[in-house]
Each structure stands twice: as structure tokens, then as C-alpha cells.
Amino acid sequence: SxxxxxxxxxxxxxxxxxxxxxxxxxxxxxxxxxxxxxxxxxxxxxxxxxxxxxxxxxxxxxxxxxxxxxxxxxxxxxxxxxxxxxxxxxxxxxxxxxxxxxxxxxxxxxxxxxxxxxxxxxxxxxxxxxxxxxxxxxxxxxxxxxxxxxxxxxxxxxxxxxxxxxxxxIYSPRQDPDNPYSGVISRFIDKARTKQSPVIFGDGNQTRDFxxxxxxxxxxxxxxxxxxxxxxxxxxGTGNSTTVSELAHMILDIFGVDVPVQYMPERPGDIKYSCSDISKAREILGFEPKVLLREGLMEFEEIK
Ligand code: UD2
Structure with missing residues (x-):
């Protein structure tokens, strides 16, 4: 062909x-x-x-x-x-x-x-x-x-x-929460599904561009x-950042779970703030991220 x-x-x-x-x-x-x-x-x-x-x-x-x-x-x-x-x-x-x-x-x-x-x-x-x-x-x-x-x-x-x-x-419902290398979103969602507290490493004020x-x-x-x-x-990236604490609360809210957030010591080697500048991709590729974090998280509810 x-x-x-x-x-x-x-x-x-x-x-x-x-x-x-x-x-x-x-x-x-x-x-x-x-x-x-x-x-x-x-x-x-x-x-x-x-x-x-x-x-x-x-x-x-x-x-x-x-x-x-x-x-x-x-x-x-x-x-x-x-x-x-x-x-x-x-x-x-x-x-x-x-x-x-x-x-x-x-x-x-x-x-x-x-x-x-x-x-x-x-x-x-x-x-x-x-x-x-x-x-x-x-x-x-x-x-x-x-x-x-x-x-x-x-x-x-x-x-x-x-x-x-x-x-x-990067996040998606196909990331396996049982994999120890999975990201924070898969882990928090896994907890929310089983009505357990999400565990935040550090004060939760660290940011990521999800x-x-x-x-x-x-x-x-x-x-x-x-x-x-x-x-x-x-x-x-999206050019936007979210704190890990905001993320935890957003996920608990989406899943309608009322449990307290749990805190553990900061993970060694963690970086504090991360956010991308995507001007270059916007200019050369005409790239525009379309999925808002909240919408992207709703997609996880669909595959149980
Ligand atoms: C991301 C990438 C990693 C590497 C790194 C470079 C993922 C999954 N990992 O690591 O491959 O590129 O960036 O900087 O994209 N956290 C909690 N509770 C949890 C799990 C994580 O509070 O149960 C915190 C964690 O301490 C960190 C933040 O959430 O501050 C993000 O953690 P992560 O493992 O999702 O991703 P990151 O940015 O460390």
C-alpha cells in the first residue's frame, strides 16, 4: 500500500x-x-x-x-x-x-x-x-x-x-499504580478508589507540570x-503547574472520597518546583495543550 x-x-x-x-x-x-x-x-x-x-x-x-x-x-x-x-x-x-x-x-x-x-x-x-x-x-x-x-x-x-x-x-489511566515507578497521579487515584488516604511526601507545596x-x-x-x-x-508540558497538595484534594473531590491527607517525610532527591515554558512548541508547531488537569483526571473514573 x-x-x-x-x-x-x-x-x-x-x-x-x-x-x-x-x-x-x-x-x-x-x-x-x-x-x-x-x-x-x-x-x-x-x-x-x-x-x-x-x-x-x-x-x-x-x-x-x-x-x-x-x-x-x-x-x-x-x-x-x-x-x-x-x-x-x-x-x-x-x-x-x-x-x-x-x-x-x-x-x-x-x-x-x-x-x-x-x-x-x-x-x-x-x-x-x-x-x-x-x-x-x-x-x-x-x-x-x-x-x-x-x-x-x-x-x-x-x-x-x-x-x-x-x-x-505525563499521566494516563494506562499507567499501572502497582508499578513502584508510577507517578503521583496513579498513586493518588489508586488510593481514592479504595477510600484510603493519599500519602504526600513533604509539605505538599512542591509543584509539577502534569x-x-x-x-x-x-x-x-x-x-x-x-x-x-x-x-x-x-x-x-502544559505551561501550568499544580501543587501536590492541590492534586490530592482534586482527586479526592472527583472520587467523592472524604478521608484526610497523610504526610510523610520529603522524598530524597525530589525537586521542589517544576513548570515548562512551551513558547517554542507554540510558535514552531502550533501546539496548544487541550486537556485540563481536572478533565484528564475524570478519564480515570471511566476505567475501573
Ligand atoms: C518525574 C518522572 C521521572 C523523572 C523526574 C525528573 C514520572 C512518573 N516521573 O518524577 O521519570 O523524569 O520527573 O524530575 O513522571 N509524591 C507524593 N506522594 C506519592 C508519590 C509522589 O507526594 O505517593 C510526590 C513526590 O514526592 C514528588 C511529586 O509527588 O514531589 C511527583 O512525583 P512523581 O514520582 O510523580 O514524579 P517526579 O516529578 O518525581
């Missing part, structure tokens, strides 16, 4: 699975995944799903057979990266480089890389612009930054049409059709 062929690495993960939903009717989608994710739903059956590792030969072969590569597969845990930096780097650095090397030798029309706001480390100012210093505090932030730098270097040196996004705190996975998918769709985006990095 003359449909575009799109390879989504990590297509069973949180971002990848929503991308499959958005793209499978418009393009010929192939998923490469190592089946390590614990997301809650699977992709439609007509998709070709290949079990494999981004570092292996199969990954390079798949890159060559597709037009567009969306690389979402990664070691995603900050904690795991602290315990085993080598394994984190093998996945995030060498895996990315393996795909880039294959793309360099094939007519790839777009290579999208999912980086992370973790590349900024402890923010010196908010809202955080893309030019904010990048001093990661974890092997994970370092490996993500490294993957990004390779993508940008392949654009400069080899003309590869690559672009990167730096997501802030972005719905649907807005992340929207931004990636915009990247696919924008050539000016090549060789560029974009913050993927």
Missing part, C-alpha cells in the same frame, strides 16, 4: 500505546517492544507487534523497513538507573544509537525521540525554557540527554530529520508534519 510505514518502539508502553491508537488507521504501524511494560491495555490486533530489544539487529532491520521512527522505548525508572546505571545506559544510549545508525543508512523521513524534563536537573528558574542548563541528577536524566544529543548530532552531521521532546509529568498523554500524542502528530521541527528539541 502507499500508506506511510511507522515504527513505534515501546509501542506497548504508556506513550507508545496511545500513539498506536492515534496512528493505526492512518498509517501502517509496526510495534517493537520488549514486553517489559506494565501498562494496562494492549494495542489493537491488526498491528504487527514484534518482540525485541532496541539494541538488537531486529531493531536496525525494522528501522530500514519503515519511513517514520517514533522511539519511545526506554528504561524509564530514575530509581532503577541509580541502582544500575550501566543497564540504563545500554537501553537508553546504545539502544537509541543503534536505531540512529540504521536510520542514517536508510531514507528515514522522520525520527522522533522522547527525552525527559529530567535533563534539567534541579531547575534554576521556572517556567523552564529549552535553553535552561542541562545538569541531570540521575543516570536516567544523563542517558536521556545523551540520546537527545545523538539525535541532534545526526541531524547536523548526517542530515537525519530528527526531533526531540522533553515531556514533563500533562495528559493525549497532549503528548498531539505534539508528536504535529512534529510528524513539520519540517522546521527537524534538528530541534521541544518542551512537552
Amino acid at each position: 502507499n500508506m506511510q510505514r511507522i515504527l513505534i518502539t515501546g509501542g506497548l508502553g504508556q506513550v507508545g500505546s496511545y500513539l498506536v491508537d492515534a496512528l493505526h488507521e492512518k498509517a501502517e504501524v509496526t510495534v517493537l517492544d520488549n514486553f517489559s511494560s506494565t501498562t494496562r491495555e494492549t494495542v489493537p490486533r491488526e498491528i504487527s507487534i514484534i518482540k525485541g530489544d532496541v539494541r538488537d539487529r531486529i531493531a536496525a532491520d525494522l528501522v530500514k523497513q519503515n519511513d517514520i521512527i517514533i522511539h519511545t522505548a526506554a528504561q524509564i525508572s530514575v530509581t532503577a538507573s541509580m541502582e544500575d546505571p550501566l543497564s540504563d545506559a545500554h537501553n537508553n544510549v546504545f539502544g537509541t544509537l543503534n536505531l540512529l545508525e540504521a536510520a542514517r543508512r536508510s531514507p528515514t523521513s522522520k525520527f522522533v525521540y522522547i527525552s525527559s524534563a529530567a535533563v534539567y536537573g534541579d531547575p534554576l528558574y521556572t517556567p523552564i525554557t529549552e535553553s535552561h542548563p542541562q545538569d541531570p541528577l540521575s543516570p536516567y536524566g544523563t542517558s536521556k540527554l545523551s540520546g537527545e544529543k545523538y539525535c541532534m548530532m545526526y541531524h547536523k552531521a548526517f542530515g537525519l530529520p530528527s526531533c526531540c521532546i522533553r515531556p514533563f509529568n 500533562i495528559s498523554v493525549h497532549d503528548i500524542v498531539d505534539m508528536i502528530m504535529l512534529l510528524l508534519e513539520n519540517e522546521e521541527a527537524n534538528g530541534q528539541v521541544f518542551n512537552a
Whole structure:
């Protein structure tokens, strides 16, 4: 067929699975995944799903057979990266480089890389612009930054049409609350469903820029059709921040649960304030986040 062929690495993960939903009717989608994710739903059956590792030969072969590569597969845990930096780097650095090397030798029309706001480390100012210093505090932030730098270097040196996004705190109902690496939203919702108190680490005044996975998918769709985006990095956030305490109360309110909030000591290594500046994505991509936090949280009520 003359449909575009799109390879989504990590297509069973949180971002990848929503991308499959958005793209499978418009393009010929192939998923490469190592089946390590614990997301809650699977992709439609007509998709070709290949079990494999981004570092292996199969990954390079798949890159060559597709037009567009969306690389979402990664070691995603900050904690795991602290315990085993080598394994984190093998996945995030060498895996990315393996795909880039294959793309360099094939007519790839777009290579999208999912980086992370973790590349900024402890923010010196908010809202955080893309030019904010990048001093990661974890092997994970370092490996993500490294993957990004390779993508940008392949654009400069080899003309590869690559672009990167730096997501802030992504949430969706497919994030499994039982996974110890799941975000605060999944955890608070899990508590609310069982009428237990959400546990706040610290005073609850810390802020985060929570972005719905649907807005992340929207931004990636915009990247696919924008050539000016090549060789560029974009913050993927909403530009708004919410305190963890506000979040806890919003969730209790949505679920109609009347329990007190519980406080525990601050989590070591936590950053205090985080909020993205998304002017660049607005200007170049015409990106506008559409999902308000409260609306995005209502979506969790639907899948029990
Ligand atoms: C996010 C990313 C992480 C990395 C990091 C870089 C997620 C899930 N994690 O970590 O991968 O990119 O940013 O800075 O997006 N909290 C509570 N109670 C709980 C759980 C968390 O109070 O039960 C607090 C936690 O102490 C923190 C805030 O909520 O202050 C957000 O925690 P998180 O684990 O959702 O995400 P974060 O920003 O630490």
C-alpha cells in the first residue's frame, strides 16, 4: 500500500500505546517492544507487534523497513538507573544509537525521540525554557540527554530529520499504580478508589507540570508534519503547574472520597518546583495543550 510505514518502539508502553491508537488507521504501524511494560491495555490486533530489544539487529532491520521512527522505548525508572546505571545506559544510549545508525543508512523521513524534563536537573528558574542548563541528577536524566544529543548530532552531521521532546509529568489511566515507578497521579487515584488516604511526601507545596498523554500524542502528530521541527528539541508540558497538595484534594473531590491527607517525610532527591515554558512548541508547531488537569483526571473514573 502507499500508506506511510511507522515504527513505534515501546509501542506497548504508556506513550507508545496511545500513539498506536492515534496512528493505526492512518498509517501502517509496526510495534517493537520488549514486553517489559506494565501498562494496562494492549494495542489493537491488526498491528504487527514484534518482540525485541532496541539494541538488537531486529531493531536496525525494522528501522530500514519503515519511513517514520517514533522511539519511545526506554528504561524509564530514575530509581532503577541509580541502582544500575550501566543497564540504563545500554537501553537508553546504545539502544537509541543503534536505531540512529540504521536510520542514517536508510531514507528515514522522520525520527522522533522522547527525552525527559529530567535533563534539567534541579531547575534554576521556572517556567523552564529549552535553553535552561542541562545538569541531570540521575543516570536516567544523563542517558536521556545523551540520546537527545545523538539525535541532534545526526541531524547536523548526517542530515537525519530528527526531533526531540522533553515531556514533563505525563499521566494516563494506562499507567499501572502497582508499578513502584508510577507517578503521583496513579498513586493518588489508586488510593481514592479504595477510600484510603493519599500519602504526600513533604509539605505538599512542591509543584509539577502534569500533562495528559493525549497532549503528548498531539505534539508528536504535529512534529510528524513539520519540517522546521527537524534538528530541534521541544518542551512537552502544559505551561501550568499544580501543587501536590492541590492534586490530592482534586482527586479526592472527583472520587467523592472524604478521608484526610497523610504526610510523610520529603522524598530524597525530589525537586521542589517544576513548570515548562512551551513558547517554542507554540510558535514552531502550533501546539496548544487541550486537556485540563481536572478533565484528564475524570478519564480515570471511566476505567475501573
Ligand atoms: C518525574 C518522572 C521521572 C523523572 C523526574 C525528573 C514520572 C512518573 N516521573 O518524577 O521519570 O523524569 O520527573 O524530575 O513522571 N509524591 C507524593 N506522594 C506519592 C508519590 C509522589 O507526594 O505517593 C510526590 C513526590 O514526592 C514528588 C511529586 O509527588 O514531589 C511527583 O512525583 P512523581 O514520582 O510523580 O514524579 P517526579 O516529578 O518525581
